[in-house]
Amino acid sequence: MSLGVEGIGGNARSISTIFETKYFRPIHRRNVLGFRLQTAFVTGYGGIEPAPNNRFYTGGDDSIRGFDIRTVSPIAFVPVTSNTSVSFNDPNQLSGTGQPVTRTIGVPLLSYTIVYPGGDTQIIGNVEYRIPLAGPVSMSLFFDGGVNGILRRSQLKLDADGFNQLQTTFPNVSISNSLQLAPGSNFAPRTSTGVEFIVQLPIVQAPFRVYWAFNPTLYSHVVTAPSNAFYLSDTFKNSLPPGVYDLQIAPYLDDLLKTPQTVYFNERRSTFKFSVSRTF
Numbered sequence: 001m002s003l004g005v006e007g008i009g010g011n012a013r014s015i016s017t018i019f020e021t022k023y024f025r026p027i028h029r030r031n032v033l034g035f036r037l038q039t040a041f042v043t044g045y046g047g048i049e050p051a052p053n054n055r056f057y058t059g060g061d062d063s064i065r066g067f068d069i070r071t072v073s074p075i076a077f078v079p080v081t082s083n084t085s086v087s088f089n090d091p092n093q094l095s096g097t098g099q100p101v102t103r104t105i106g107v108p109l110l111s112y113t114i115v116y117p118g119g120d121t122q123i124i125g126n127v128e129y130r131i132p133l134a135g136p137v138s139m140s141l142f143f144d145g146g147v148n149g150i151l152r153r154s155q156l157k158l159d160a161d162g163f164n165q166l167q168t169t170f171p172n173v174s175i176s177n178s179l180q181l182a183p184g185s186n187f188a189p190r191t192s193t194g195v196e197f198i199v200q201l202p203i204v205q206a207p208f209r210v211y212w213a214f215n216p217t218l219y220s221h222v223v224t225a226p227s228n229a230f231y232l233s234d235t236f237k238n239s240l241p242p243g244v245y246d247l248q249i250a251p252y253l254d255d256l257l258k259t260p261q262t263v264y265f266n267e268r269r270s271t272f273k274f275s276v277s278r279t280f
Contacts, residue, residue: 017041031130036124039121041121056121057072061211065192066194067218074187076179078158086104109230111261112228117179118148121147121148126280142213184219206276209276213271222263
């Protein structure tokens with residue numbers, strides 16, 4: 001068990017705990033059945049959230065072998081603002097040929113970016129059945145499983161100044177100061193099973209292994225961010241020529257609202273990898 005405290009006297013503050021236990025049992029004298037359980041938790045203190053690099057990202061040959069390294073994380077949505085240009089024909093202003101003059105305005109647009117913030121809680125379990133083959137060569141049948149998630153949702157908050165700016169720019173939208181999470185992504189279970197072959201390298205005394213993993217449980221979803229939004233004051237709308245907003249501006253903006261960011265999140269069902277290490 002380990003306990004870490006960061007930020008005493010600094011501006012980044014976190015407390016982390018990691019508990020790990022292992023058990024090995026001989027089978028038929030030469031084979032070994034091994035178990036490992038690891039749990040971890042991190043939190044900020046003093047009103048400060050833990051830094052992103054202190055949060056947990058699962059996956060890889062040291063945790064759940066069938067998933068790429070540090071790719072398992074809850075999925076969240078971060079609100080961002082931008083200005084989009086909208087052009088319309090102004091019937092009150094005519095060109096030399098008698099055609100309406102094209103005008104362009106900037107409209108504040110609220111959209112959401114998909115991010116992977118990492119978890120504050122991680123639980124990993126591993127089982128291996130190790131079989132010596134010949135000399136420095138052995139094989140293992142393994143099963144890995146675990147979850148990565150966020151218990152303290154209150155520590156995923158927007159910057160106070162940025163949140164106030166969002167509320168001022170978009171008074172017509174209900175915006176939360178806590179990040180929204182994609183449905184089903186928080187503590188989504190992952191499991192991986194397979195076989196690996198290990199060669200103990202004689203010079204560096206390190207295990208080189210090649211393994212194939214199949215993932216019975218994974219996260220495969222179409223992740224769609226919350227709908228976009230915009231804001232134009234009634235005063236500005238009333239300053240436009242009659243019909244311009246309803247017939248020219250609103251249809252264009254409504255189309256933008258229909259295209260939130262979408263990610264097709266498909267984790268691989270199986271993988272083949274090699275590494276110089278052991279899971280435990």
